[in-house]
Amino acid sequence: MRTICDTLLDDARGGTLTAPGTTEVLPTLRRLTEVLGMPSHLTVAADGPPLKAGVPPALLERIVSPFLSNACRYARSHIAVRAHRAPDGVRIDVIDDGPGVPPPFAGQLFEPGRRTDPGDGHGGVGLGLPLARRLARFADGEVTYDRGHTPGARFVVGVPAG
Template sequence: MKAAVEAEDPEVEAGVTPAVLERVVSPLLSNALRHARSNVTVRVRRAVGSVRIDMTDDGLGVPEAFVSALFQPGRCADPGDGHERAGLGLPLARRLARSVRGEVSQDSGHAPGARFTVSLPAG
């Protein structure tokens, strides 16, 4: 497995506590590593008034039929895939990001694989 972190500016800083940043990003990174075939990329960049973190993997992506349920608590795209989990990571990450005026979204047009974007206020 190859994992890479890329930053346009190494001085970019999110305006949230380290604990909030970890709780928002961790479930996305965990999912990317679980579902990737061989590559995961984390890209950090500045945007107007915010920091954007793109989490991209080269796995199968989010099944189209599951996209509408992606951020619903307790839902898993493939509950029989052998990974025991509660389906709470993405919904909680999104809820926490929104609590600090941020967002977590999924790029349904990205292929192959999946891309999730975290947007947080800039520090």
């Protein structure tokens, strides 16, 4: 919640989020998993030569972290984070083998304050995914949910190349 609030305040102030930046993707993702205390059943990999994203490291972390947190909550035995080049920038896939998103709820995933099951015993108020999408779009990127991925969930973060 603190990260979300800090991000919103920085954005409202016109702070560092608007500054251009370049991020080495793989080290940033690995650092994020360490900070978040990710489980041992998480793999982080990048395809090809070192990838650079055209966003500051803090912004990339704030975009990806809600997807990693959710994957840790819901994964049964495996979480994979894979970064790769795309024609329009850099893509980061966050994949888990959990229950996935119920199809009737998929259209509401990125609406603020919406959760699939508010009584599931997990914290959260439904702001992480909408904020991640807003920040990605702010950086000329995008965040999507792959409805066809089963079992589990696959989210794709796209950001410009650096």
